[in-house]
Amino acid sequence: MLLIIGITAALAALVYFYVKKNFSYWSDKNVPQSDVWTCVVDIQKTLFSSLNFFDFWKQFHLRTKNYRFFGGYQFGTPILFLQDQELIKTMLVKDFDHFPNHRDFVEPSADPIWYRGLFALKGEKWRAMRATLSPSFTGSKMRAMFTLIDKAAKDYVDYYKTGPSQFSLEFKDSFTRLSNDIIATCAFGIQVNSLKDPNNEFYLAAKEATNFGGVLNAIKFMLSASCTTFKKMLKLPIFTENTRKFFSNIIKNTLKLREEQHIIRPDMIHLLMEAKKGLLKHEDENESNHKDTFSMMEPSQIDSNEKIRLSDLDELDIIAQAMLFVSGGFESIATTLSLLAYEIAVNPHVQDRLRAEIKETLEKNNNELSYNAILGMQYMDMVVSESLRKWPTNIMVDRVCSKTYEIPHSVDDYNEPKLTLNPGDIVMVNVYGMHRDPSIYPDPEKFDPERFNNENKHKITPYNYMPFGVGPRHCIAIRFALMEIKTILAHLLLNYELYPIEKTHIPMKLEKSFLFMAKGGYWLGLKRLKQ
Numbered sequence: 001m002l003l004i005i006g007i008t009a010a011l012a013a014l015v016y017f018y019v020k021k022n023f024s025y026w027s028d029k030n031v032p033q034s035d036v037w038t039c040v041v042d043i044q045k046t047l048f049s050s051l052n053f054f055d056f057w058k059q060f061h062l063r064t065k066n067y068r069f070f071g072g073y074q075f076g077t078p079i080l081f082l083q084d085q086e087l088i089k090t091m092l093v094k095d096f097d098h099f100p101n102h103r104d105f106v107e108p109s110a111d112p113i114w115y116r117g118l119f120a121l122k123g124e125k126w127r128a129m130r131a132t133l134s135p136s137f138t139g140s141k142m143r144a145m146f147t148l149i150d151k152a153a154k155d156y157v158d159y160y161k162t163g164p165s166q167f168s169l170e171f172k173d174s175f176t177r178l179s180n181d182i183i184a185t186c187a188f189g190i191q192v193n194s195l196k197d198p199n200n201e202f203y204l205a206a207k208e209a210t211n212f213g214g215v216l217n218a219i220k221f222m223l224s225a226s227c228t229t230f231k232k233m234l235k236l237p238i239f240t241e242n243t244r245k246f247f248s249n250i251i252k253n254t255l256k257l258r259e260e261q262h263i264i265r266p267d268m269i270h271l272l273m274e275a276k277k278g279l280l281k282h283e284d285e286n287e288s289n290h291k292d293t294f295s296m297m298e299p300s301q302i303d304s305n306e307k308i309r310l311s312d313l314d315e316l317d318i319i320a321q322a323m324l325f326v327s328g329g330f331e332s333i334a335t336t337l338s339l340l341a342y343e344i345a346v347n348p349h350v351q352d353r354l355r356a357e358i359k360e361t362l363e364k365n366n367n368e369l370s371y372n373a374i375l376g377m378q379y380m381d382m383v384v385s386e387s388l389r390k391w392p393t394n395i396m397v398d399r400v401c402s403k404t405y406e407i408p409h410s411v412d413d414y415n416e417p418k419l420t421l422n423p424g425d426i427v428m429v430n431v432y433g434m435h436r437d438p439s440i441y442p443d444p445e446k447f448d449p450e451r452f453n454n455e456n457k458h459k460i461t462p463y464n465y466m467p468f469g470v471g472p473r474h475c476i477a478i479r480f481a482l483m484e485i486k487t488i489l490a491h492l493l494l495n496y497e498l499y500p501i502e503k504t505h506i507p508m509k510l511e512k513s514f515l516f517m518a519k520g521g522y523w524l525g526l527k528r529l530k531q
Contacts, residue, residue, distance in 0.1 A: 025078040026071025030417040032064075033071035042073075052510045054432055057395065061433020068410055069419070072428075080419075080427045085463035088429055090408060092399060092471040099399035100126065100473065103426055111237035113244050116320035118476060119328070123402070126473075127302055132310045133321065133476060134303035135280035136271040139371075142479045144266040145186055146371040149484050152182045153491040159195045161495070161528070168501050171341050171522040175488075176334040180206050182484060187268040187325040188247075189254050205246045209239055209323070210331045239323060247326065251319045272321060276313040281306075293375070293482050294385040294452050297462070300472035328477065332393055333484060335515065338522040339391040339508075340384065340489065343447045345498040345524045346506055350449060354383055355493045362494075374486045382449035384485055388467035390447060391516060393481075395432035397469055401425040431466045440464050445507070494529070501525040 026033040034042065042060070045051050051059075061083075064070040068084040082088050092099055101122040108115045115121070118129050135141070156178045160167075177194035180203045184192045194203040239247075254269055264270060274280050302308075310317075344351045357379045365373045374380070401421045410416045421427070436444045441451065450456060468475040475481070492498075500506060503523035511517040 022076040023073055025073075026080070029071075029419060031069070031071040031080070031419055032067050039073055052512050053514050054395065054510060054516070057430055057433045058436045061430045061437060065433075065437060065439075068416065069407065077426065080421070080425065082427055082429050085461055087407070088463045088470065091405075091427065092397070092429075095405065096472050098401060098403055098405040098421075099427060100402055101400045102473070103398055103400050106236045106238060110235040111239060113248075113316070113320050113323055114238040116316055117324035118321060119324055124308075127305075128308050128310045129317070130302050130472075130476065131305045131308050132275050132280075132313060133272075134299075136268065136275065137476055137479050139479065141271060142483050143371040145268075145480070146374075146483060146487070148185045148267060149182055149487050150369060150491075152178065152185060153488045155181075155193060156195070156488070157491050157495045159193075160526070165528040166526065168503070168523060168525050171338045171524060172334060172518070173521075175337040175341075176207075176330065177203065178488065179330055179333040179337070179484075182333075183326055183329050185267065186480075187322050187329075188250050189258075189265055189267050189269045190250065201246070205243055206326050206330050209243045209247070209326050238327065244323075247323050248319050251322055252315065255315065255318070268322065268325060269318075272313070272318045275310075276318065278309070278311060293381045294457055294460075295388055295465075295467055295482060296478055297468060297470075297474045302472050325477075328475075329481070329484075331515070333481060336387070336391065336393060336481075337485060337488060338518070339516060340387045340485065341492070341498055341524060342504070342508060342518070342522060343387055343390070344383070344489075344493070345500050345504070347447055348499070350383060350447070351493065351498060354379055354489075358490050358494055369487065369490060371483065374483060374490065377486070377490075379449065380486055380489070382452040384482065384489075385452040386447060386449040389435050389441065389451070389465060390444075392431050392435055392467040393475070394467065394469055395430075397429040397431055397466060399427050399473070401427065429466065429470065434464060434466070495531075497527040497529060499525045499527065 023033075023036050023039040033039075042056070045056055060072070064072075064081065065083055068082075068087050070081045070083060072079045072081050082091060102119065104120070106114070108120075118126065118133060121129050160169075174195075177198070180194050181192055183206065184190050184202050188202075190202065192200050192202045194200060251269070255273065257263065258265075258269070258273065271280065344354070357377050361373050361377055362369065401423055403423055405421045407419045407421065409418060434440065438444050451460065463470065468478050468481075501523060503520055505519060509519040511519050
């Protein structure tokens with residue numbers, strides 16, 4: 001008995017000293033952090049408690065927000081959380097050269113296609129690729145591509161018109177199929193209809209390519225991202241071998257066919273072929289009379305720097321960027337649309353006002369939607385901006401320190417410790433927590449598009465609102481994503497009234513997941529409107 005007690009005590013002591021050693025990185029530097037016990041409890045909460053991932057990060061932000069920066073850990077890996085908007089601006093925008101890269105989520109050798117894509121590229125390779133690709137996402141290019149998205153949205157609504165005039169629908173599956181069809185036509189130049197043909201090859205391959213759902217998968221990727229040992233041991237690929245082969249073959253065959261037959265189509269394949277030839281130019285962004293959206297980011301000098309563009313964009317580069325389109329647009333757009341549909345359904349006054357604006361816009365544009373018409377809808381922009389505030393596309397912004405950096409000292413807090421970051425140190429911004437902070441957004445759980453009206457939107461700074469990231473490394477496809485979301489929403493509300501049903505949880509209840517997954521699914525009712 002005494003032996004068992006002794007062994008248990010010894011093991012407990014070993015665990016304690018191991019934990020203390022691995023969760024004292026920031027305290028050793030005099031940086032504020034949670035005590036060791038709280039760090040352990042935080043891990044327990046994220047993995048084993050009923051608290052969902054997003055509520056955890058909201059709570060974490062609220063208990064640490066009074067510090068400009070705060071030390072945290074991810075499975076023992078030190079993370080410095082930036083909490084102050086001026087500090088975020090200084091470090092991730094002004095001093096971007098010190099924090100230019102994302103961290104590696106997987107071992108680079110495990111997925112060569114992923115590491116040729118824009119998101120994973122680093123340093124000068126990233127700069128050159130960003131400058132090469134950015135002309136593909138200007139207003140004029142989106143205007144040309146609008147016809148593809150508009151047709152996909154019309155086909156989507158027409159499919160449901162063949163059924164009953166009133167029915168219930170699980171929107172996540174429905175919108176996933178629509179976003180798949182838009183990726184197929186806009187990024188790969190092929191036509192599929194995933195509602196009529198639910199098991200088409202493209203849809204199944206895209207679904208496999210974005211299978212990050214489930215706690216187990218998420219834990220694997222978190223461990224891989226947080227620990228070099230796990231990264232080398234697990235060797236997780238983002239894309240499976242079958243997925244890489246499927247999409248690579250599509251791209252190769254499409255490139256060959258278009259080169260041989262001189263086919264021109266307003267999609268990403270054509271734009272990437274133009275980029276390969278060095279024919280893309282960065283146009284004047286003031287060409288439109290409309291401000292794109294509140295969510296748009298200011299273009300950086302990197303985006304318009306023609307001198308650093310790649311002159312040797314090859315076939316593998318094109319494949320990598322096209323597959324990045326799949327991983328970035330398949331799951332996230334479907335989730336964003338599902339959450340937006342939910343908010344509109346449970347806030348009928350918002351739905352009625354938005355539908356009225358859409359109808360008014362149509363009347364002014366010969367009963368046709370256009371890219372400019374979509375951009376010109378002010379209330380639409382307010383609604384989408386508020387949805388992205390409450391349910392941000394990126395809940396975290398991460399950057400890796402590339403060269404020694406001393407954090408500028410606070411002029412208001414003389415007791416704040418001096419801190420020097422070293423190459424490899426990770427900094428993050430808790431976007432979700434910031435977007436749910438009542439001191440920034442009063443009554444943050446309320447869906448209130450009026451936060452973004454002309455009288456109020458000046459109160460919101462770019463560094464308190466980051467649904468698409470921050471700084472020169474923000475999402476390059478913002479214009480495309482917003483055009484897609486607004487176009488689909490316009491066609492849906494022109495034809496249907498959305499309303500909550502028995503399966504709809506009010507307020508929203510999320511599954512314990514690292515993704516926005518509604519408990520039981522995103523179920524809503526639809527009632528066809530008289531035309």
